[in-house]
Amino acid sequence: MRFHRCATPLLMALWLTGCAAQDATQPSLYTQLGGMQTIDRVVENMLYRVADDPEVVVFFANTNIDHFAEAFATQLCDISDGPCQYEGPPMDRAHQHMGINDAHFNRVVEYLADAMAEEGVPLAAQNELLGRLAPLYDDVMRLQ
Protein backbone atom coordinates (compact mmCIF):
# COMPACT_ATOMS: atom_id res chain seq x y z
CA MET A 1 0.00 0.00 0.00
CA ARG A 2 2.83 2.34 0.87
CA PHE A 3 4.32 1.58 -2.53
CA HIS A 4 1.14 2.75 -4.24
CA ARG A 5 1.01 6.07 -2.43
CA CYS A 6 4.56 6.87 -3.46
CA ALA A 7 4.56 5.24 -6.86
CA THR A 8 1.38 6.71 -8.31
CA PRO A 9 2.51 10.37 -8.37
CA LEU A 10 5.94 9.24 -9.57
CA LEU A 11 4.46 7.22 -12.45
CA MET A 12 2.16 10.10 -13.31
CA ALA A 13 5.13 12.45 -13.46
CA LEU A 14 7.10 10.02 -15.66
CA TRP A 15 4.08 9.54 -17.91
CA LEU A 16 3.56 13.28 -18.30
CA THR A 17 7.24 13.99 -19.02
CA GLY A 18 7.21 11.00 -21.40
CA CYS A 19 4.32 12.58 -23.31
CA ALA A 20 6.01 15.95 -23.31
CA ALA A 21 9.13 14.38 -24.82
CA GLN A 22 7.04 12.67 -27.51
CA ASP A 23 5.02 15.65 -28.67
CA ALA A 24 5.59 17.89 -31.63
CA THR A 25 7.82 20.35 -29.72
CA GLN A 26 10.71 17.87 -30.24
CA PRO A 27 12.34 18.89 -33.54
CA SER A 28 12.78 16.13 -36.12
CA LEU A 29 16.19 14.54 -36.57
CA TYR A 30 16.34 16.31 -39.95
CA THR A 31 16.05 19.67 -38.16
CA GLN A 32 18.56 18.63 -35.48
CA LEU A 33 21.05 17.67 -38.21
CA GLY A 34 20.73 21.17 -39.65
CA GLY A 35 18.47 20.47 -42.63
CA MET A 36 19.45 19.85 -46.24
CA GLN A 37 22.25 22.43 -46.21
CA THR A 38 24.17 20.55 -43.51
CA ILE A 39 23.33 17.14 -44.96
CA ASP A 40 24.79 18.21 -48.33
CA ARG A 41 27.96 19.47 -46.60
CA VAL A 42 28.28 16.23 -44.61
CA VAL A 43 27.95 14.12 -47.77
CA GLU A 44 30.54 16.19 -49.59
CA ASN A 45 32.93 16.06 -46.62
CA MET A 46 32.47 12.27 -46.40
CA LEU A 47 33.15 11.82 -50.11
CA TYR A 48 36.46 13.70 -49.84
CA ARG A 49 37.46 11.21 -47.13
CA VAL A 50 36.39 8.31 -49.33
CA ALA A 51 38.39 9.77 -52.21
CA ASP A 52 41.51 9.73 -50.02
CA ASP A 53 41.12 6.01 -49.20
CA PRO A 54 42.37 3.88 -52.11
CA GLU A 55 40.77 0.72 -50.68
CA VAL A 56 37.31 2.26 -50.55
CA VAL A 57 37.31 4.63 -53.52
CA VAL A 58 37.60 1.67 -55.93
CA PHE A 59 33.96 0.84 -55.20
CA PHE A 60 33.03 4.18 -56.76
CA ALA A 61 35.04 3.60 -59.96
CA ASN A 62 31.89 3.26 -62.11
CA THR A 63 29.78 5.72 -60.13
CA ASN A 64 28.68 9.20 -61.13
CA ILE A 65 29.75 10.97 -57.93
CA ASP A 66 27.35 13.91 -58.29
CA HIS A 67 24.47 11.51 -58.76
CA PHE A 68 25.62 9.41 -55.81
CA ALA A 69 25.98 12.48 -53.56
CA GLU A 70 22.45 13.59 -54.39
CA ALA A 71 20.96 10.13 -53.87
CA PHE A 72 22.79 9.62 -50.55
CA ALA A 73 21.76 13.07 -49.29
CA THR A 74 18.15 12.28 -50.21
CA GLN A 75 18.43 8.99 -48.33
CA LEU A 76 19.81 10.74 -45.21
CA CYS A 77 17.03 13.35 -45.48
CA ASP A 78 14.41 10.59 -45.76
CA ILE A 79 15.75 8.47 -42.88
CA SER A 80 15.92 11.56 -40.64
CA ASP A 81 12.21 12.36 -41.25
CA GLY A 82 12.97 15.24 -43.61
CA PRO A 83 10.84 16.29 -46.62
CA CYS A 84 12.40 13.77 -49.04
CA GLN A 85 11.52 10.40 -50.47
CA TYR A 86 14.43 8.12 -51.34
CA GLU A 87 13.47 6.34 -54.56
CA GLY A 88 16.79 4.77 -55.48
CA PRO A 89 17.48 1.04 -55.53
CA PRO A 90 17.26 -0.96 -52.27
CA MET A 91 20.56 -1.26 -50.35
CA ASP A 92 21.10 -4.96 -51.07
CA ARG A 93 20.77 -4.53 -54.85
CA ALA A 94 22.75 -1.28 -54.86
CA HIS A 95 25.75 -3.07 -53.31
CA GLN A 96 25.43 -6.61 -54.67
CA HIS A 97 28.58 -8.53 -55.61
CA MET A 98 30.83 -5.52 -54.99
CA GLY A 99 33.07 -7.48 -52.63
CA ILE A 100 32.49 -5.13 -49.69
CA ASN A 101 33.77 -6.56 -46.40
CA ASP A 102 33.36 -5.44 -42.78
CA ALA A 103 36.55 -3.35 -42.93
CA HIS A 104 35.26 -1.32 -45.92
CA PHE A 105 31.88 -0.89 -44.27
CA ASN A 106 33.42 0.27 -40.98
CA ARG A 107 35.63 2.78 -42.75
CA VAL A 108 32.74 4.42 -44.57
CA VAL A 109 30.83 4.64 -41.27
CA GLU A 110 33.88 6.29 -39.72
CA TYR A 111 34.12 8.79 -42.62
CA LEU A 112 30.45 9.67 -42.17
CA ALA A 113 30.87 10.08 -38.39
CA ASP A 114 33.99 12.22 -38.81
CA ALA A 115 32.27 14.31 -41.51
CA MET A 116 29.29 14.98 -39.22
CA ALA A 117 31.61 16.01 -36.38
CA GLU A 118 33.62 18.31 -38.64
CA GLU A 119 30.49 19.94 -40.05
CA GLY A 120 29.30 20.75 -36.54
CA VAL A 121 26.38 18.32 -36.28
CA PRO A 122 25.38 18.03 -32.58
CA LEU A 123 26.54 14.76 -30.97
CA ALA A 124 23.00 13.60 -30.14
CA ALA A 125 21.97 14.01 -33.80
CA GLN A 126 25.15 12.24 -34.98
CA ASN A 127 24.39 9.30 -32.68
CA GLU A 128 20.72 9.12 -33.66
CA LEU A 129 21.54 9.13 -37.38
CA LEU A 130 24.21 6.42 -36.96
CA GLY A 131 21.67 4.40 -34.96
CA ARG A 132 19.09 4.69 -37.75
CA LEU A 133 21.68 3.72 -40.39
CA ALA A 134 23.09 0.76 -38.40
CA PRO A 135 20.39 -1.74 -39.50
CA LEU A 136 21.38 -1.06 -43.15
CA TYR A 137 24.51 -3.16 -42.49
CA ASP A 138 22.46 -6.33 -43.01
CA ASP A 139 21.00 -5.02 -46.28
CA VAL A 140 24.36 -3.84 -47.67
CA MET A 141 26.03 -7.16 -46.83
CA ARG A 142 23.21 -9.51 -47.86
CA LEU A 143 24.28 -10.00 -51.49
CA GLN A 144 28.08 -9.68 -51.14
Next chain:
Amino acid sequence: MSTFIPKATANGMRLLIIALGLSISSSSLAGSRLIGTGGVGAIEGAAGGGLSPWAVLTSTASEQEFGATATVSRAWLDDYRLTVEAASANIYDRVELSAARQTLDLETLGGELEQTIVGAKVRLFGDVLYHPWGIWSAGVQHKNLADDSTPKALGAEHGQGNDVYLSASKLVFNAVAGRNLLLNATLRNTNANQGGLLGFGGDNGGREWVAEGSLGLFLTPKWVVGMEYRQKPDRLSAAREDDWQSLYSAYFFNKHVSLTAAWLSLGDIAGLPSQNGAYASLQATF
Protein backbone atom coordinates in the same frame (compact mmCIF):
# COMPACT_ATOMS: atom_id res chain seq x y z
CA MET B 1 66.32 3.57 -11.16
CA SER B 2 65.83 -0.18 -10.96
CA THR B 3 66.24 -0.09 -7.21
CA PHE B 4 63.16 2.09 -6.88
CA ILE B 5 60.94 0.46 -9.47
CA PRO B 6 60.02 -3.22 -9.05
CA LYS B 7 61.22 -5.54 -11.80
CA ALA B 8 57.73 -6.26 -13.10
CA THR B 9 56.97 -2.57 -13.54
CA ALA B 10 60.29 -1.88 -15.21
CA ASN B 11 59.59 -4.68 -17.69
CA GLY B 12 56.10 -3.38 -18.25
CA MET B 13 57.30 0.15 -18.90
CA ARG B 14 59.88 -1.12 -21.36
CA LEU B 15 57.20 -3.15 -23.15
CA LEU B 16 54.89 -0.17 -23.30
CA ILE B 17 57.55 2.23 -24.57
CA ILE B 18 58.37 -0.20 -27.39
CA ALA B 19 54.66 -0.58 -28.11
CA LEU B 20 54.01 3.16 -28.11
CA GLY B 21 56.95 3.66 -30.44
CA LEU B 22 55.64 1.03 -32.81
CA SER B 23 52.10 2.35 -32.67
CA ILE B 24 53.14 5.90 -33.51
CA SER B 25 55.39 4.79 -36.34
CA SER B 26 52.64 2.65 -37.85
CA SER B 27 49.78 5.12 -37.53
CA SER B 28 48.48 4.25 -40.98
CA LEU B 29 47.92 0.67 -39.82
CA ALA B 30 45.03 1.44 -37.51
CA GLY B 31 42.14 -1.00 -37.72
CA SER B 32 38.96 -0.06 -39.55
CA ARG B 33 36.48 -0.43 -36.68
CA LEU B 34 35.36 2.75 -34.96
CA ILE B 35 37.42 4.14 -32.09
CA GLY B 36 36.51 2.65 -28.70
CA THR B 37 34.92 -0.51 -30.13
CA GLY B 38 37.82 -2.65 -28.87
CA GLY B 39 37.26 -1.66 -25.25
CA VAL B 40 40.37 -1.45 -23.11
CA GLY B 41 42.54 -4.15 -21.52
CA ALA B 42 40.89 -6.00 -18.64
CA ILE B 43 43.10 -7.28 -15.81
CA GLU B 44 43.10 -10.83 -17.19
CA GLY B 45 44.39 -9.71 -20.61
CA ALA B 46 41.20 -9.91 -22.66
CA ALA B 47 39.55 -6.86 -24.21
CA GLY B 48 36.95 -5.53 -21.81
CA GLY B 49 36.54 -2.98 -19.10
CA GLY B 50 38.89 -3.23 -16.16
CA LEU B 51 37.49 -6.15 -14.18
CA SER B 52 35.51 -8.11 -16.73
CA PRO B 53 35.96 -9.21 -20.35
CA TRP B 54 33.59 -7.82 -23.00
CA ALA B 55 32.45 -9.59 -26.15
CA VAL B 56 34.31 -7.14 -28.41
CA LEU B 57 37.75 -8.19 -29.63
CA THR B 58 40.86 -6.18 -28.83
CA SER B 59 42.12 -3.29 -31.02
CA THR B 60 40.07 -1.94 -33.94
CA ALA B 61 41.04 -4.68 -36.41
CA SER B 62 38.21 -5.65 -38.74
CA GLU B 63 37.80 -8.35 -41.40
CA GLN B 64 41.15 -9.27 -43.03
CA GLU B 65 43.06 -7.08 -40.55
CA PHE B 66 45.35 -7.76 -37.60
CA GLY B 67 45.66 -5.79 -34.40
CA ALA B 68 47.83 -6.00 -31.30
CA THR B 69 47.88 -4.29 -27.94
CA ALA B 70 50.19 -3.89 -24.95
CA THR B 71 48.79 -2.81 -21.59
CA VAL B 72 50.16 -1.97 -18.16
CA SER B 73 47.75 -1.59 -15.26
CA ARG B 74 48.02 -1.03 -11.56
CA ALA B 75 45.58 -1.06 -8.64
CA TRP B 76 46.44 0.57 -5.33
CA LEU B 77 44.27 -1.07 -2.66
CA ASP B 78 44.28 -0.54 1.11
CA ASP B 79 46.56 -3.51 1.85
CA TYR B 80 47.61 -4.73 -1.61
CA ARG B 81 49.02 -3.50 -4.89
CA LEU B 82 48.18 -5.30 -8.14
CA THR B 83 50.34 -4.89 -11.25
CA VAL B 84 49.29 -6.33 -14.60
CA GLU B 85 51.30 -6.49 -17.82
CA ALA B 86 49.36 -7.81 -20.76
CA ALA B 87 49.49 -8.21 -24.52
CA SER B 88 46.79 -9.27 -26.93
CA ALA B 89 46.26 -9.85 -30.62
CA ASN B 90 43.23 -9.71 -32.88
CA ILE B 91 43.10 -11.89 -36.00
CA TYR B 92 40.49 -10.76 -38.57
CA ASP B 93 38.15 -9.62 -35.78
CA ARG B 94 37.37 -13.30 -35.31
CA VAL B 95 39.92 -14.56 -32.77
CA GLU B 96 41.59 -12.75 -29.87
CA LEU B 97 44.66 -14.19 -28.14
CA SER B 98 45.97 -12.70 -24.91
CA ALA B 99 48.62 -13.15 -22.25
CA ALA B 100 48.85 -11.41 -18.90
CA ARG B 101 51.04 -11.51 -15.83
CA GLN B 102 49.49 -10.38 -12.56
CA THR B 103 51.61 -9.57 -9.51
CA LEU B 104 49.87 -8.92 -6.22
CA ASP B 105 52.12 -7.28 -3.62
CA LEU B 106 50.94 -8.19 -0.14
CA GLU B 107 51.95 -4.87 1.39
CA THR B 108 50.47 -5.57 4.84
CA LEU B 109 50.97 -9.35 5.00
CA GLY B 110 54.35 -9.40 3.26
CA GLY B 111 55.39 -11.24 0.11
CA GLU B 112 53.73 -11.42 -3.29
CA LEU B 113 51.52 -13.65 -5.41
CA GLU B 114 52.02 -13.97 -9.15
CA GLN B 115 50.07 -15.71 -11.89
CA THR B 116 50.18 -15.86 -15.65
CA ILE B 117 47.03 -16.02 -17.75
CA VAL B 118 46.81 -17.05 -21.38
CA GLY B 119 43.47 -16.49 -23.01
CA ALA B 120 41.57 -16.94 -26.26
CA LYS B 121 38.28 -15.40 -27.29
CA VAL B 122 36.26 -16.18 -30.41
CA ARG B 123 33.58 -13.95 -31.88
CA LEU B 124 30.62 -16.27 -32.40
CA PHE B 125 28.46 -13.81 -34.33
CA GLY B 126 27.24 -10.25 -34.54
CA ASP B 127 28.64 -6.77 -34.22
CA VAL B 128 28.55 -4.37 -31.30
CA LEU B 129 27.22 -1.54 -33.50
CA TYR B 130 25.21 -3.04 -36.35
CA HIS B 131 23.64 -6.30 -35.21
CA PRO B 132 20.29 -6.05 -33.39
CA TRP B 133 21.54 -8.60 -30.82
CA GLY B 134 25.02 -7.06 -30.55
CA ILE B 135 28.19 -9.16 -30.56
CA TRP B 136 28.51 -12.58 -28.88
CA SER B 137 31.83 -14.18 -28.01
CA ALA B 138 33.10 -17.19 -26.08
CA GLY B 139 36.44 -17.30 -24.30
CA VAL B 140 38.79 -19.39 -22.22
CA GLN B 141 41.50 -18.31 -19.75
CA HIS B 142 44.19 -20.67 -18.48
CA LYS B 143 45.66 -19.39 -15.21
CA ASN B 144 48.82 -20.61 -13.57
CA LEU B 145 50.23 -19.47 -10.21
CA ALA B 146 54.00 -19.02 -9.98
CA ASP B 147 53.98 -20.34 -6.39
CA ASP B 148 50.89 -21.99 -4.95
CA SER B 149 52.15 -22.52 -1.37
CA THR B 150 50.28 -19.56 0.20
CA PRO B 151 46.97 -20.28 -1.60
CA LYS B 152 47.21 -23.97 -0.64
CA ALA B 153 47.92 -23.02 2.98
CA LEU B 154 44.63 -21.07 2.87
CA GLY B 155 42.81 -24.17 1.60
CA ALA B 156 42.94 -23.84 -2.19
CA GLU B 157 42.96 -27.19 -4.01
CA HIS B 158 44.93 -26.32 -7.16
CA GLY B 159 47.67 -23.97 -8.33
CA GLN B 160 46.18 -23.66 -11.81
CA GLY B 161 42.76 -23.52 -13.37
CA ASN B 162 40.67 -22.66 -16.40
CA ASP B 163 37.83 -20.17 -16.75
CA VAL B 164 35.39 -20.34 -19.65
CA TYR B 165 32.96 -17.56 -20.45
CA LEU B 166 30.22 -16.40 -22.78
CA SER B 167 29.96 -12.67 -23.32
CA ALA B 168 27.58 -10.30 -25.13
CA SER B 169 28.05 -6.57 -25.84
CA LYS B 170 25.73 -4.09 -27.52
CA LEU B 171 25.93 -0.36 -28.16
CA VAL B 172 22.58 1.43 -27.90
CA PHE B 173 22.71 4.60 -30.01
CA ASN B 174 21.38 7.88 -28.58
CA ALA B 175 20.31 6.11 -25.38
CA VAL B 176 20.85 8.66 -22.59
CA ALA B 177 21.00 12.43 -23.10
CA GLY B 178 21.92 11.92 -26.75
CA ARG B 179 24.84 9.67 -25.83
CA ASN B 180 25.52 6.05 -26.83
CA LEU B 181 25.31 3.41 -24.10
CA LEU B 182 27.41 0.24 -24.12
CA LEU B 183 25.92 -2.81 -22.41
CA ASN B 184 27.99 -5.87 -21.52
CA ALA B 185 27.07 -9.16 -19.89
CA THR B 186 29.36 -12.12 -19.22
CA LEU B 187 28.65 -15.57 -17.79
CA ARG B 188 31.78 -17.27 -16.46
CA ASN B 189 32.40 -20.80 -15.25
CA THR B 190 35.27 -20.73 -12.78
CA ASN B 191 36.80 -22.15 -9.64
CA ALA B 192 39.30 -19.29 -9.22
CA ASN B 193 39.68 -17.65 -5.81
CA GLN B 194 40.22 -13.87 -6.16
CA GLY B 195 40.54 -14.36 -9.90
CA GLY B 196 43.12 -17.13 -9.34
CA LEU B 197 45.64 -15.23 -7.20
CA LEU B 198 44.45 -17.30 -4.21
CA GLY B 199 44.39 -20.55 -6.16
CA PHE B 200 41.53 -22.65 -7.48
CA GLY B 201 38.78 -24.52 -5.61
CA GLY B 202 38.63 -24.93 -1.86
CA ASP B 203 36.88 -26.44 1.13
CA ASN B 204 33.57 -24.80 0.08
CA GLY B 205 33.47 -26.46 -3.33
CA GLY B 206 34.71 -26.27 -6.90
CA ARG B 207 33.45 -24.78 -10.15
CA GLU B 208 30.41 -22.55 -10.49
CA TRP B 209 28.77 -20.09 -12.88
CA VAL B 210 29.11 -16.42 -12.02
CA ALA B 211 27.68 -13.32 -13.74
CA GLU B 212 29.50 -10.15 -14.68
CA GLY B 213 28.09 -7.00 -16.19
CA SER B 214 28.95 -3.45 -17.05
CA LEU B 215 27.56 -0.23 -18.44
CA GLY B 216 29.48 2.44 -20.30
CA LEU B 217 28.17 5.80 -21.45
CA PHE B 218 30.13 7.41 -24.29
CA LEU B 219 30.13 11.08 -23.25
CA THR B 220 31.99 11.71 -26.51
CA PRO B 221 33.12 9.21 -29.17
CA LYS B 222 36.50 9.09 -27.35
CA TRP B 223 35.42 9.12 -23.69
CA VAL B 224 33.41 6.45 -21.90
CA VAL B 225 32.43 6.39 -18.23
CA GLY B 226 30.63 3.59 -16.47
CA MET B 227 30.50 0.89 -13.86
CA GLU B 228 31.27 -2.81 -13.64
CA TYR B 229 30.11 -5.63 -11.43
CA ARG B 230 31.80 -9.01 -11.19
CA GLN B 231 30.28 -11.82 -9.16
CA LYS B 232 32.85 -14.20 -7.64
CA PRO B 233 32.92 -17.65 -6.09
CA ASP B 234 33.56 -17.94 -2.35
CA ARG B 235 35.34 -21.27 -1.91
CA LEU B 236 37.82 -20.64 0.92
CA SER B 237 36.35 -20.61 4.43
CA ALA B 238 39.69 -19.26 5.74
CA ALA B 239 39.58 -16.27 3.36
CA ARG B 240 36.06 -15.33 2.36
CA GLU B 241 35.72 -13.18 -0.75
CA ASP B 242 33.24 -10.67 -2.14
CA ASP B 243 32.01 -9.57 -5.54
CA TRP B 244 34.04 -6.87 -7.29
CA GLN B 245 32.77 -3.46 -8.39
CA SER B 246 34.25 -0.50 -10.17
CA LEU B 247 33.45 2.96 -11.46
CA TYR B 248 35.60 3.74 -14.49
CA SER B 249 36.51 6.39 -17.03
CA ALA B 250 38.38 5.47 -20.21
CA TYR B 251 39.72 7.96 -22.72
CA PHE B 252 40.83 7.01 -26.24
CA PHE B 253 43.34 9.63 -27.39
CA ASN B 254 43.24 8.00 -30.81
CA LYS B 255 43.11 4.42 -32.11
CA HIS B 256 46.55 3.78 -30.63
CA VAL B 257 46.53 5.01 -27.04
CA SER B 258 43.93 4.79 -24.28
CA LEU B 259 44.07 5.65 -20.60
CA THR B 260 41.66 4.18 -18.05
CA ALA B 261 41.16 5.30 -14.47
CA ALA B 262 38.83 3.61 -12.02
CA TRP B 263 37.71 3.38 -8.44
CA LEU B 264 37.65 -0.22 -7.21
CA SER B 265 35.66 -1.80 -4.43
CA LEU B 266 36.90 -5.39 -4.14
CA GLY B 267 35.64 -6.39 -0.67
CA ASP B 268 37.54 -8.76 1.61
CA ILE B 269 40.80 -10.23 0.25
CA ALA B 270 42.78 -12.92 2.10
CA GLY B 271 41.35 -12.01 5.49
CA LEU B 272 41.79 -8.24 5.18
CA PRO B 273 38.44 -6.40 5.03
CA SER B 274 36.89 -4.08 2.41
CA GLN B 275 39.72 -3.43 -0.03
CA ASN B 276 39.08 -0.21 -1.97
CA GLY B 277 41.40 1.82 -4.12
CA ALA B 278 42.36 3.46 -7.36
CA TYR B 279 43.19 1.83 -10.69
CA ALA B 280 45.00 3.12 -13.75
CA SER B 281 45.69 1.40 -17.05
CA LEU B 282 47.51 2.52 -20.16
CA GLN B 283 47.05 0.66 -23.44
CA ALA B 284 48.94 0.95 -26.70
CA THR B 285 47.41 -0.48 -29.87
CA PHE B 286 49.04 -1.09 -33.21
